[in-house]
Amino acid sequence: MQVMDVMENLSASHSFDYLDRIEFKRIFLNQENASKMKFYIEGMRCSKCVHRIESLVDHEPRLKSLTVDLGSHTAVVETDGLSSIFGEVASRIEKLGFKVIPIPWKNDGQDQWKNESRDALLRLGIAGFLAANIMMLALATYFGDVGPLKSYFLWLQFFLYLPVVGYVAIPFYQGFYAGIKNKSLTIDGPMAVASFAGFLVSFYNLLQGTETIYFDSLSGFLFLILVTRYWQKSVRHKYLQYLRPSALIETFKARKIKNNAANGRAEATWDWIPTKDLKKKDVIQVHRGEWIPVDGKLIDESARFDLSVLNGESYAHKYTKAASVRAGSKLISESARIEVEAIGENTTLGNILANIDAQSMGELDSIKLSDVASQVLLITVFSVAGIILAYGFFQGQFFNYFERAFAVIIVACPCAMAFGTPLVFSFSMKKAQQLGLVIKKISFFERLLKVDTVFLDKTGTLTNGEWSIEDESEVVDYDKEFLKAIILKLEAKSMHPIAMALRNLWQDVNVSNTIEFHDLEEIKGVGVRAWDKDVCWSFKGIEIQGKKMFALFREDKCLWCFRLNAQVLPQAQEIISWLEEHNISCNILSGDTAGETLRVAKAVGISADHCHFNMTPEGKLELLKLYPRALMIGDGYNDVLALKNSFTSIAAHGGVDSALKTADAFFIDSGLLKIKDLFQIAKMARRQVKINLYFALVYNAIGALMAIFGMINPFVAAILMPISSSLILIATWWGMR
Amino acid sequence: MNIILLMIPITFILSGGFLAGYVWAMKSGQFDDTYTPAIRMLDDKQQGDANE
16 A cells, blocks of 8 residues: 555656657657657546646647547657657646556557556455445444443544545545646545545544544445446446547457368358457458458468558459468458458558557547536536535535535536547447448548538449450450450559459469560550560550540551440449438549540439549549538549548548548448448437437436435435446447447 | 454454455456456367467
8 A cells, every 4th residue: 555655656756857868769659650659647537637638739839749548548649740848748747637657659558557447446445345344333333232332433433434534535635636736626626525524523523522423424435436436437448449440450340260170161150259359370251352350371272362451452462372361451252261360450450550640539529519518517516516515504504515515516527428428439430340441530420410512533432343344346366365365464564453453354364375575665644565576566545436445456456455344333323312312412523534434423323414524633622622511432542632632531442551641531341332321320429429418417407406405415426426327328339239 | 242342353354354355366467357257168269279
C-alpha cells in the first residue's frame, strides 16, 4: 500500500523532461513519423475526460493533433515536427488530474491497462473487506444487545474506517483536487467531501458519546462506487475497441477447419470464428472472391490471389504450395486452405491499419451534442444539490438534506449519457468492419447521412474487373491461341489496365511456344510494339466507327481486332435505384469515352444527363466543387484528387495504404455491394444516439426527482448508477444488432 | 459475553486471510483474463500442442 502511494506521489511530481531527450525518443517515437508519441493515460472515465485532454491542442500551436482513445486509455500526441514538446504536453495532461505513462509506439497499452486494473482491483478488495467488517459490527450495534461492549464496537468501526479515509478514497481526493485546480465540476468532489466530512462528524460524535455514526454507510457506499467504476471501465475497454480501424482484421470471421487438415477437402468441416481467436498452425479455408484475414502458408498445391488491396495492382498472382500469402489478398481460384502464421496487427494488412491515424471522437456532431447535454445536466444537478443544501441549512436539518443532495448528484451523474454515444459508434464500426470496410474517420457515418449526390467512378467501381471480348474480327491464317500468346508476350511488362485485364482473361494461355521478341516498347496512349528480327508486331487501340477497338498488327496488316467489354457489376442497378429512391442522385464520373460511359450508365440505370465522360482528374475536382454534399466512390489511384476533395469518399479498390490517405473509407471487399448496408448502419446509429440520450435524460430526471423527495438515499443511488449504464449498453446492443 | 472478545479477533483473522488470498491472486494475474479460461476447454487441441 505504502509503496504504491509513494509511487503515485513520485509520478505526480516528477518532470517529463526526459521525453524530449534523443535517446528516449529513439525508442519511443513512431519510426515512420517522428513527430508522434503515444501515452497511456490513467484515470480516464468518460468522453468529458477525452474532451478535456484533446482541447489542449486549441491552446498550443506547436501541437498538430492530440487524439485520445477512451477504450484503450491511450493518447497519440503529434507535434508540428519542428519542436519537441512531448514533456510539456505530458505534464499538462497530468495537471488535468491524470497520470501519464509514455509507451513505445508499437505498444497498445495492454500492460499498463492491466496494471491500472490491478490497482483498481486491489483498492476494490480492500474496500470490500473494510466495508463488510464495518457493516457487520454496525449491525451488532443496531440490533444486538451488546451492552457495555457497544463503545468497543464503535471504536472498532472507527479503526476500520481509517484505511477507508486514508487509502480507499484517494482517487476521489485526487479527482476533487484536479477539479478545483481546473475549475470544473466533478462527481469526485462531493464523494471526497462526503467521505472525509462524514469521518470527521462521526469521529466527533464518537468522542461525544452520541451514536450518529456514518462509518458503515460511507464505507459501503465507496465500495459500491468503486465496483461501478471498475465495471464501467471494463465495459468501455470491451465495447469501444472497434473504434480502432485495425479491429477490422480481428473481428473479421474466418472458416477454421475443424477436422484434421490431412483429410480430403470434400469432407472438411469448419467453424466460423473471429480471426482474433485463431492460433498459429490453425488451418482456415477461403473461397473464391473472399479475402484472407491472416498471414499464412498455402497448403494446397496452387492458388491464385489478387493482391490489389495491398499493392493496388489488380491481376492474378499464382502461388504454389507452402508459399507465404499475406492478409488482404483476395482469392481468385476456387478455394484454398491456409495455415495461420500471424494474426491481427502482426499481419501486413494489420500493420497498415494500425498505422492509420488514430481517430478523434471530438469532431462527431453527436459527441459534441452529448457532451454539451452532459455538461448542462451536470451543472443542473449541482445547482439542484446546492439548492437542497441551502434549504436544509435553513430548515435546520442539514444532514438529512445533505444526504438528499448527495443522492441527487450520484443518481443523476451523466456517465451513462457520456458513454452511450461512443458506444453506438463503436458498434457501428464493428458492423462496418464485418462488411469488410475500413473507416478512417468516425464522422464518416454522420456525413453519409447528409449526402445528396453520389459520384461513381466507372472502371472497377461500376464494373467488376472482369472483361469479355466482343465484336471480334475473323482470324485467318493463324491459330487464335497463338495470337493470344503473342499479345500476352507484347503486354508482358505493361501495367496498363488493359494489359492486366488480358492477363486475367487469358490465364490459361500457354505463352512458351511463341516468338521471342526483342526491343519491347510501350507507347503511352497508343499501345505496345516489339520486334521479331525485322518484323514489327504491335498491339494498339484504334477507333472504328466511333468504337474503341484493340488490334494486333504484323507490320501493317491487322491480324485480329476486338472490343473489350467491361462487365457491369450485376447488383449495380439495384443499388443505384435504391439510392435514387432515397433521393440521392447518382452520377458517373469517368475518364473514358462517351460511348463506353453511356453504355455502362444505361446498364445500371443512370440517365445520360448524369454522365460525365472524358474527365481529367482536375475536371473531376472542378465538378465536385459544385456539389458540397457529394459522396465520391472511386479507386485509390486515379481518383485521388476527387476522393480527397469531396464532402466524403469511399475508395472501392486499389491499395488500402494509399487509398486511406485520401478517402474516408475503404472497401476491402467488392465495393459497391455494401453501400446500402452502410447507409442503413449510419441511420441506425443516428437513431440509437437519440434513443440513448432521451433514455439517459428520463432516467436521470426520475432518479433525481426521487432523490430530491428523499425516496432514494445515496446507497440506493450508488446501485442505480451502474444500472443506467447497463441499460444503455443493452439498448444499444439491441438496437444495433 | 466474553466469547465476543475471542470471536472478533477470529473474524479479522479469517476475513484478513481471505483478503490476503484475494490480493495474492490479483497480484499473480489471475484476474487479468477472465474470458479465455472459461472457453479453453472447448479448444480441441491438447495442452502439449499449445506449447510447441
